[in-house]
Amino acid sequence: MAVRFTTGDRVTVRDLEAEEGLRGHMRAPVYCRGMTGEIERLCGTFGNPETLAYGGDGQPAQPLYRVRFQQSQLWPDYTGPTRDSIEIEVYQHWLKAAQP
Amino acid sequence: MTQDHHAHHHDHSHDPIEAPDTSNSDTALLADALRLVLIEKGGFSAQDVQDQLTLMEGRSDRNGAAMIARAWVDADYKAALLANGKEAAKTLGHDTKGTPLVVLENTEDVHNVVVCTLCSCYPVTLLGPSPEWYKSKAYRGRVVRDPRSVLREFGTDIGNGREVRVHDSTADMRYMILPKRPPETDHLSEAELAALVTRNGLIGVTEL
Numbered sequence: 001m002a003v004r005f006t007t008g009d010r011v012t013v014r015d016l017e018a019e020e021g022l023r024g025h026m027r028a029p030v031y032c033r034g035m036t037g038e039i040e041r042l043c044g045t046f047g048n049p050e051t052l053a054y055g056g057d058g059q060p061a062q063p064l065y066r067v068r069f070q071q072s073q074l075w076p077d078y079t080g081p082t083r084d085s086i087e088i089e090v091y092q093h094w095l096k097a098a099q100p
Numbered sequence: 101m102t103q104d105h106h107a108h109h110h111d112h113s114h115d116p117i118e119a120p121d122t123s124n125s126d127t128a129l130l131a132d133a134l135r136l137v138l139i140e141k142g143g144f145s146a147q148d149v150q151d152q153l154t155l156m157e158g159r160s161d162r163n164g165a166a167m168i169a170r171a172w173v174d175a176d177y178k179a180a181l182l183a184n185g186k187e188a189a190k191t192l193g194h195d196t197k198g199t200p201l202v203v204l205e206n207t208e209d210v211h212n213v214v215v216c217t218l219c220s221c222y223p224v225t226l227l228g229p230s231p232e233w234y235k236s237k238a239y240r241g242r243v244v245r246d247p248r249s250v251l252r253e254f255g256t257d258i259g260n261g262r263e264v265r266v267h268d269s270t271a272d273m274r275y276m277i278l279p280k281r282p283p284e285t286d287h288l289s290e291a292e293l294a295a296l297v298t299r300n301g302l303i304g305v306t307e308l
Contacts (some may be wrong), residue, residue: 027270029217031244043200046272064271066202075245083263086244089271
């Protein structure tokens, strides 16, 4: 699977459970779905855990990114400084370019 | 545990999130039964189990501590550690078995802390077996949405001038923190520096 994003790109996490009815083993935490963050780095390309978890081959392998989010966006009641952040590993097929 | 367990004064430190004893849980009993059946059927031997336990117990946070101490005294090693943790671990004789390691540096501007919200991913080779609290739902659920409160419970008060950055280990990376070198340690040897590095410091719930 070709690498689509690079460090600094703004991306939004898709919700494949809602959009495509995906069920079972998923690694994108619910709390970041629909949220927009910034690519911190490309980690490499790895087998897709959604099929690996069930004895599948994990193909096509997916680029994996670390995505940085602002805590205050994820949690409206966040009380810490607005610069506080969280970085989450998200596979490429869960990401789309953020609306400008 | 008695109701007033925490009412008395004590000066020892302990991890603030306590996990219940699960040794008699259904899951533990099921695991025991499964192990016995697999031994009986010849899947593996009791000795294999013991060997694996010995291997697990040999994994220690002293491995990670040695890497941190080296990074504090050797700028080239520090650069290599931050660029590629897995390879830097290997140069000190620690094989993470192909799993990439991301090392995150604590600075005057940023304090990093690690969690796995989905399960309990953890660099066992470098940090040893993970503590119970790391696997608890309380830690996993709370540190992502209220990290500063959780850090305070570990005695770690991060000023509002510093960013707190949580790292959720959800997939194929494993994480270790490069803590700030404690002040007034210029005279210490590398081994003495390594002795200052704690497991909790490598997870990022405490500073050194």
